[in-house]
Amino acid sequence: MAVPVKQTEAPEQRPPASRLGSLARKYGASLGPPVFAVILAMIAGAIVILITWPDKTVSPFQNIFNAYGALFTGSYGSFASISTTLVTVSPLIFASISVAIAFRAGLFNIGAAGQLAVGAMAADMVGLTFTSWPSWVLIPVMLLASILAGAIWAGIAGFLKAWRGAHEVISTIMLNWIAFYGTDYLINSAPFTAPFGINQTIALPPQAQLPFVASLSNQIFGTQLNTFSYTVDVSIFFALIALVIYWFIISRTTFGYELRVIGQNPKAARYAGIPTKRNIFLVMAIAGAFAGLAGSTRLMGQPGYELSATAFSTSPTGFDAIAVALIGQTTAIGILLASLLIGGLRSGSTAMQAIAHVDPNLVLIIEALVLFFIAAEFVPVLRRALPAWLRPRFIPTLQTTTIDRTIVDQPEKDNGDAQNVYPAISELEKEE
Amino acid sequence: MFFQVLFKALTSSNTWETTLTFAALLVLPALGGVISERSGVVNIAMEGMMLTGAFAAVMITLLFSNIGVSNPLSIILGVLAAMLAGGAMALIHAIVSINFKANQIVSGVAINIFALGLTSYLLFVLTPAGQGVPSLPSTLLLPTLSWGPLSKIPWLGTVLFQQNIVFYIAILILIAVQFLLFSTNIGLRIRAVGEHPQAADTAGVNVRLLRYLCVISSGLLSGLAGAYLSIGVAGVFNTNMTDGKGFIALAAVIFGKYTPLGAAGACLIFGLGYGLSLPLADLSSNQYLPTLLSTLPYVFTLIALVGLVGRTTPPAADGIPYDPASE
Numbered sequence A: 001m002a003v004p005v006k007q008t009e010a011p012e013q014r015p016p017a018s019r020l021g022s023l024a025r026k027y028g029a030s031l032g033p034p035v036f037a038v039i040l041a042m043i044a045g046a047i048v049i050l051i052t053w054p055d056k057t058v059s060p061f062q063n064i065f066n067a068y069g070a071l072f073t074g075s076y077g078s079f080a081s082i083s084t085t086l087v088t089v090s091p092l093i094f095a096s097i098s099v100a101i102a103f104r105a106g107l108f109n110i111g112a113a114g115q116l117a118v119g120a121m122a123a124d125m126v127g128l129t130f131t132s133w134p135s136w137v138l139i140p141v142m143l144l145a146s147i148l149a150g151a152i153w154a155g156i157a158g159f160l161k162a163w164r165g166a167h168e169v170i171s172t173i174m175l176n177w178i179a180f181y182g183t184d185y186l187i188n189s190a191p192f193t194a195p196f197g198i199n200q201t202i203a204l205p206p207q208a209q210l211p212f213v214a215s216l217s218n219q220i221f222g223t224q225l226n227t228f229s230y231t232v233d234v235s236i237f238f239a240l241i242a243l244v245i246y247w248f249i250i251s252r253t254t255f256g257y258e259l260r261v262i263g264q265n266p267k268a269a270r271y272a273g274i275p276t277k278r279n280i281f282l283v284m285a286i287a288g289a290f291a292g293l294a295g296s297t298r299l300m301g302q303p304g305y306e307l308s309a310t311a312f313s314t315s316p317t318g319f320d321a322i323a324v325a326l327i328g329q330t331t332a333i334g335i336l337l338a339s340l341l342i343g344g345l346r347s348g349s350t351a352m353q354a355i356a357h358v359d360p361n362l363v364l365i366i367e368a369l370v371l372f373f374i375a376a377e378f379v380p381v382l383r384r385a386l387p388a389w390l391r392p393r394f395i396p397t398l399q400t401t402t403i404d405r406t407i408v409d410q411p412e413k414d415n416g417d418a419q420n421v422y423p424a425i426s427e428l429e430k431e432e
Numbered sequence B: 001m002f003f004q005v006l007f008k009a010l011t012s013s014n015t016w017e018t019t020l021t022f023a024a025l026l027v028l029p030a031l032g033g034v035i036s037e038r039s040g041v042v043n044i045a046m047e048g049m050m051l052t053g054a055f056a057a058v059m060i061t062l063l064f065s066n067i068g069v070s071n072p073l074s075i076i077l078g079v080l081a082a083m084l085a086g087g088a089m090a091l092i093h094a095i096v097s098i099n100f101k102a103n104q105i106v107s108g109v110a111i112n113i114f115a116l117g118l119t120s121y122l123l124f125v126l127t128p129a130g131q132g133v134p135s136l137p138s139t140l141l142l143p144t145l146s147w148g149p150l151s152k153i154p155w156l157g158t159v160l161f162q163q164n165i166v167f168y169i170a171i172l173i174l175i176a177v178q179f180l181l182f183s184t185n186i187g188l189r190i191r192a193v194g195e196h197p198q199a200a201d202t203a204g205v206n207v208r209l210l211r212y213l214c215v216i217s218s219g220l221l222s223g224l225a226g227a228y229l230s231i232g233v234a235g236v237f238n239t240n241m242t243d244g245k246g247f248i249a250l251a252a253v254i255f256g257k258y259t260p261l262g263a264a265g266a267c268l269i270f271g272l273g274y275g276l277s278l279p280l281a282d283l284s285s286n287q288y289l290p291t292l293l294s295t296l297p298y299v300f301t302l303i304a305l306v307g308l309v310g311r312t313t314p315p316a317a318d319g320i321p322y323d324p325a326s327e
Helices: A019-052 A060-076 A079-104 A112-129 A135-164 A168-187 A213-221 A235-252 A254-264 A266-271 A276-301 A317-327 A332-356 A362-375 A378-385 A402-409 A416-431 B002-011 B013-038 B046-066 B071-099 B104-126 B148-152 B154-160 B165-183 B185-195 B197-202 B207-234 B245-255 B260-281 B289-293 B296-306
Strands: none
Touching: A019 A060, A019 A317, A019 A332, A019 A362, A019 B104, A060 A079, A060 A332, A079 A112, A079 A235, A079 A254, A079 A276, A079 A317, A079 A332, A112 A135, A112 A168, A112 A276, A112 A317, A135 A168, A135 A276, A135 B296, A168 B245, A168 B289, A168 B296, A235 A254, A235 A276, A235 A332, A254 A266, A254 A276, A266 A276, A276 A317, A317 A332, A317 A362, A317 B104, A332 A362, A362 B071, A362 B104, B002 B260, B013 B046, B013 B154, B013 B165, B013 B185, B013 B207, B013 B245, B013 B260, B046 B071, B046 B104, B046 B207, B046 B245, B071 B104, B071 B207, B148 B154, B165 B185, B165 B207, B165 B260, B185 B197, B185 B207, B197 B207, B207 B245, B245 B260, B245 B296, B260 B289, B260 B296
């Protein structure tokens, strides 16, 4: 390289390890902080139960075991409950990809909830308008409508960010509430609203519905699965495909590479000739498309799931997605694991209330604490506080604060920039 | 037809009474937001702080009135508890974002989730059979202040001189915050810390302390607004009862260009949305027209962000954790 590379900090010297060892270290390093954050939050949740002691018929400690036991059996205890959990997990994966892909570009898409709402609404409007279309036309068109609606909705925020400098957090929050109230209005208006003023849309025609995994398996493999117990629909497969697409975009395309450069060092990206503005707009549109799919697949996957007013503003999927993206460290596999965790907490909380008499909102408290611990990079702080021989060997990989820091930390010198640009890029190349 | 209804609505004293009630409800967290953002800490958690305040106000007021404390004292204790609860939420936000230098958006989102979870959970645990709290009797609500002969003035009396006590407190706080931020030494320091913390630090300003105070005061104000909502306007506590009002306040902060008076003006406009929503519902056969009108505050703010009505720019160091070692 012609430009002299000035290393500001000596890279950490590690003894060469075996391939297996280095792999373990690599995944251990990224797994460490989120896993510890989740464990800490679960412990905190146990303390909340201990203090409040909701079920006075058993001892408080027994109450904790009952609650967490029910949380587990209610989410992953049986095939039927796993199936129910996956119903929650599938839109969560879509929405989390939406948050995560924006994160990669250093953008905070807080508007997944609104993009989900417009996506679901668009799909619903298409489905209710073209009721005579056959399944193989209607379903793709509905999915496409949700993708477009979500992409446009988030694209507005991307456009404002790229060309008008409006902070995407603010604009996506505003767009969220416009989406919530706007969909409420449409849900309650002709021609989509159900009669008798029940604040819902009419049910979709049957051919607009995505088949259940169970009924599909019954048809193809001749199994005898009960579609009343196994309610997960094929959207879970779509979600897995979406994860693969996300992984591909991020780690195998030029666009993904450019996104990461923009995310890690926007100045470097500009100096390297990356079309920053266009990419910011594009990544927000793609994020919106994924969130839109979260809405439409949920709508089309579950029978009798009409859109009801205020459903979107109270739906937890939007902020669950932020938690999932952060816990999963924005990697595809991380998102999968984290959405299984958060989706499991959500779907198990009903059983927790029924069996252990603990209010399901405990899950929200746990989720918020996980976010605090990850945001505060509390785990590394805790690690530093430990004596050296006790210290677990991991390094946090995702620092959410880098989003802001990279912009300020660049020294404003005449020729300093050019020198600082290249380490950032070469570091990225090393990461691959 | 349309203009007749609109004119009638705009000249009705009821419309403006509702408008001012909601404007006061929004301006308190908005002022908190202005202070916090001016000091350089992004606060999107007014929603959660309001919700905690609303919850604490109802629970503490009921608690003290049930053990025999006189009604006015119970209400005062309830309001204090609401402010403390909002302040406690803000303290978490301050610790996480100032000491741990966390991403302030993540922390804000976490506060909102935490407040929703905590209040709903405690509502279930603390009320008999998890039934929630009953509606408060009018003797346990924040009183309406009637200004004697002034309240008898035909139109103006209803609008201005028969408002809830918090309305007048909000006006006083608005004037105080405007004065504090732009006419005092400490206000100059707050703004300096928000624009260029390194320079302020060099000049001997305690950046962290000032940011702590600003974030906590935003919690106190949001908590007060929560109390106004639960034991003033609604008279009850419901799960998630703030329903996005904290975010409208956030919109007001930005629409008002991060100034107290601007935010208050924005709250007045947004409050008018509430005031007009009932009369305008008669306009259309669709009774859900007000729902559509509810989007207007957010649309206005988006337009302000685009820069059509004068661009809003946040303080330069807004959202960036201060690290003395960084320069």
